[in-house]
Structure formats: structure tokens, C-alpha cells
Amino acid sequence: MKLSPIRNSVTLVIMLAFFHFSTNLAAQSLAYKTLLFTLYDSDFPVLEPAQLTDLTKYQILDTREKEEFEVSHLKGANWVGYDTFSLNNVASLDKDKPVLVYCTVGARSQDIGKRLKDVGFKEVYNMYGGLIEWVNEGKPIFHGDFQTNKVHTYSKSWGIWLTKGEKVY
Incomplete structure (x- = not known):
């Protein structure tokens, strides 16, 4: 089953949010960068x-x-x-x-x-x-x-x- 891009983004945001709350501020920066990497065209x-x-x-x-x-x-x-x-x-x-x-x-x-x-x-x-x-x-x-x-x-x-x-x- 293929998920829509929006649903994929929402799932990723939720996963990264968990990562954000379970790690320190430096990791949050890494998590945000990872999120942006999935949103941007290279x-x-x-x-x-x-x-x-x-x-x-x-x-x-x-x-x-x-x-x-x-x-x-x-x-x-x-x-x-x-x-x-x-x-x-x-x-x-x-x-x-x-x-x-x-x-x-x-x-x-x-x-x-x-x-x-x-x-x-x-x-x-x-x-x-x-x-x-x-x-x-x-x-x-x-x-x-x-x-x-x-x-x-x-x-x-x-x-x-x-x-x-x-x-x-």
C-alpha cells in the first residue's frame, strides 16, 4: 500500500517529534535537518x-x-x-x-x-x-x-x- 506524500510527511513529523523529545537539543537540529532533507528537491x-x-x-x-x-x-x-x-x-x-x-x-x-x-x-x-x-x-x-x-x-x-x-x- 502506497501512502500519499502528505501522509508520509505527517508520519515522518511524528517519528521525528518522538526523536526530538527523547534526545537533546543538538539531536533536534539533526532531526530537523533530516525532516528538511525529505521535503526538499536536491x-x-x-x-x-x-x-x-x-x-x-x-x-x-x-x-x-x-x-x-x-x-x-x-x-x-x-x-x-x-x-x-x-x-x-x-x-x-x-x-x-x-x-x-x-x-x-x-x-x-x-x-x-x-x-x-x-x-x-x-x-x-x-x-x-x-x-x-x-x-x-x-x-x-x-x-x-x-x-x-x-x-x-x-x-x-x-x-x-x-x-x-x-x-x-
Whole structure:
């Protein structure tokens, strides 16, 4: 019996959550990296938060849903959504300027990034680990123009990976 990719991901999250709670913080990092490895395509470029020293070099797209974006986002990010995503949302962007896409962990943003590449965007990067990794590395997030520590983690099961900040579901 073949399980759907979503069911496989949920099963993996549960297994890794058990691993997370039964080991130390260093192992949690390994568990999170293992989870991300299963979600990402090896041929789609990622940039780790430590590599993103100047966000102004990118057109930043938040591919989460509106209620997630409204809790917090990267400074200068434009909300484009995932379930509601439309190429009309990115019609005004420069296809020759680098684009950084992100979501909670990087799965949804990778899908949107592929769509952008398919319509001619030259440089599209997925933010490794998503907003969770960004915050865990101590990088700032914003609610409007003000810095915040609140992070919408999509769900409680994904929220286990957030080690810094305040979880919002």
C-alpha cells in the first residue's frame, strides 16, 4: 500500500517529534535537518539564513497563507500565498532580479519557487528551514514595521521545531 506524500510527511513529523523529545537539543537540529532533507528537491537551490546577510538584494516572497503572514514575516517580504497563489501576484516583479521564497519550513515555498522558474524567473532561492530556522538562528521577524517574536508555525506538530520565539497556531 502506497501512502500519499502528505501522509508520509505527517508520519515522518511524528517519528521525528518522538526523536526530538527523547534526545537533546543538538539531536533536534539533526532531526530537523533530516525532516528538511525529505521535503526538499536536491536540484532546487536553497540559501541558509546565515547566507542571507542583505535581504535587500532579493525580491522576498512569503508563500504562507495570509493569517500566517499577518502574525510575522521577514522585513520587506511580499505576501503571495500558497493555496491562493496566482502568477498575477508576481506580475510586477523583475524576472532578472533574485527572488527569495520562504514559508514555515520550506516545502510550500519550494513549490512556488518552481512555478516562478517555470515562467522565466532566472534566480529563485528557497530559504532553508523556512521561518522556523530563521527565528531559531536569532534573525529578526516583523509584524508590520515592528519587530516581534511571534511565529505562526502552521500547526502544533510543526511548532515543535521552533526553539526560539513565541508559537502561534
